[in-house]
Amino acid sequence: MRFRARRGAADRAPAPRQKTEVSKDALEFIERASVAQADAGVPSFHVTQRMQKVADALGVPGTRVYTMPAGVLVHHADGTTAFFDADNSTAGTGSLRMDQLQALQSLLDSVAAGRTGAAEGLRRLTAMRDTPPLYGTAATLAGHALFGLGFGMLLKATWWGLVLAAALALIVGGLDNLVSRSRAGAALFPAVAAFAVTAVAAVAAPRIGMNPALAMIAPLVSLLPAAAMTYAVIDLSAGQAISGAARLAVSVQRMVLLAFGAYAASRLIPNASTYGGTALTWAPWLGVTVFCAGCLLTQSAPLRSLPALMLVAYSTFTVQFFATDLGGPILGGFAAGVATVIAAAAFDRLPDALPSYAAFVPVLWIVVPGALGLQGAVELGEPGDHLNAVTEIGIAGMVIVALAVGILFATLTTDIIRTLLHRPPILTTDPHGDAEQPPREH
Template identity: 30%
Template sequence: MSPWHLPFRIPKLEIARRSTEASPLVDSPSAQLQEFLVKLGGALLSVGTAATDIQRTLRRVAITLGSPNTALIVFPALIFVGMPEEKDTRFEVAESSGGEVRFDRAARIYFVVDQATAGHLTAGQGIEAIDAILAAKPRFNLVVRILGHGLAAAGVGLVLLGAEPLSVVYGFVLGVLVGLAKLLVKPGTYAAILLPIASAFLLALVVFAAANVQLVGEPLQVLVPPLVTLLPGAALTTGIQELAAGDIIAGSSRLVSGIAQLIFLAFGIVAALTITGVPASVALFTTHPALGAFQPWTGVLLFSLGIFFYYCGPRRSFYFLTLVLLVGYGSQLVGAVLLGSAFSGFFGALALTLVAYLVQSIPGAPPAVVCFLPAFWLLVPGATGLISLTQSVTGSNVDASSLTALVGSIVAIALGVLSGTALFRQIFRVAPARWGLRLV
């Protein structure tokens, strides 16, 4: 007998793995499947889903409903769907409905996805459901949503800029005005296109004029928070994420769009600075004071509450949204302590992505995409990018490496999202089916 031979057998640890691929539940596709995929893709575009995720979702739906060979091409604004099962393969174009992202709409759209991939919904029923969702009125009225925008601005001022109490009040008032303008402007018009630069210009005029008469100490503490929902933090991060996933066209176009948005906002601020005559060293100076023990966490709660109201969060989603934001912000702080600020965004993005995917399976929890958009604003890249770009244009940027640090933070956040998504998919593969994890 070998000296290494054991007298007993060690049982093998076998982990059952579930496939992440969909299974066909229908023998042949219906005549309405192509139209349903186009409408569903357009609806997913309207709630800010990344092109990579849209293509993966539509493919699962197509396989489930009997068309495993469907050809899909997804861009940030266009979707092409080819059905080889038909005699004449046609390509349809879907366009995003535009306008503000609404979380109540996103939750209902992802419910349709769940129903379709489970085989509980036909293509015809899916078309009717999507049409009803897009036509539905927002959950909250105009006044509630406008006040929510003000609360979100106040929260951002506390978290990112360490704003003083008076600056928080100013940020709330200006945030209410920006929220009102955003909701009154009709989507898809020239007014909607000009709204970001016009908002930045008019707000900067007011803030710099107030700073000129000593009513405002640090103008950026008042100016940046009301513009938070106009900042392209999500577009920049999602663009990098799509590039990393291999969607070159989608990622490049979204990245260019985000950079252009930043430039427009910075141009509006610089134009106002020129008109008011306030020295750039005064108007664009920011101290980033040390935050108190409870100040940033209060800001996160204010921000979450404001986002919940402004974007019409579904019932009970406030608790889950707040949890994800707290986890993301807290993980970012831990990452900054362990490895420095350059990598803090990676930890924050990884943690919030994993938690968002895990909690979306809980009854009443919103889909993960609902938590991603506000989390991107809270993880810095949009606000920091606007400040750095504006300071660089006016020559008042004392730190030449700030723009490089901004690019690094965006890449770190995108890699965090990719890593969190990959980790969740591995958890999904080994988790028992009774856990009910949603793969969307």
């Protein structure tokens, strides 16, 4: 693990005498756990809040942690400040698998509750980093196929459309795992994959009675920066401008590459104007289960977590379905954001459930705001009126904002409720009597 600290001039000043009483293990755990959360790709304000609780539990309440685009900034009570490079070199994305994120969240909860000390926390943190994936290559490829199949069902594809979605998703997912080892390959792969998938869909989809603009979405959905885009808006809304802007820039770059590849292919191979297939209107409700199973396999999460993840996914999907029917996709996005946070927090106490911030990450794909923008980019390459394509791209952006605002609203509201429920009573006991008296004003 690459772990490098860069310290400023203030760090060379002598520390106050009381600083020597602080455990070195506690400081090291705070620093390394902060880097791990940055690698997990969770929102910056969540890292700040979570690490504040950990610092309080370890006896260093004056420590503050701030997430930056390429690492974390740790400010200690004695005035020293250190910057630690994140292992994940791409700002705004997550490099931890879901099983690692699950272990990390469980460890931070245990340390914040006082059940685990700093030394044991460091040992578990190292073990988490060194843990190999739960599944081999064959199971991971099967997960990509299920991922595409489930998303195709969410889009109400035809029977042969589901076969096409699963096959192309397996190929895209497998190649993505290979090229991700190279920085140049990882940067160019979204555009190449979007071009190839759109070209294949333009030729094959009309023959199986499906709209090519829909057929190309399911195989590419794993490349959509759904979590990064949502977290970018959350960070910006929470005042974390630097990390939010970095996440947003990386997300926009990924969407531009995908849109460029899809647009180029649509210009070279025009889509057919008629499709004779019958959409499977019942498929979305089963597709949620298939999609969740694919997420667990591709993200290396234990299959025993599937029931709890399905509860979160179905709760979000149901709320979004009825909210969209009532007030349109933007209201549906906001309602889905609120629902996914509440459901993830409600079901994370179930046996083998994923932590709340691991549970609703896969659910973000179900809201499919990025898929709307990708479909709009394809339609821009088709002849005719482009107003509908521009409208879809605009709606996609507004759905992302609405989803992020919903997540932020639900997170802050639940934090306020928890604070009020755990607030100590205002009345105090009079030391000279048995009656409780209100505290005196000074």
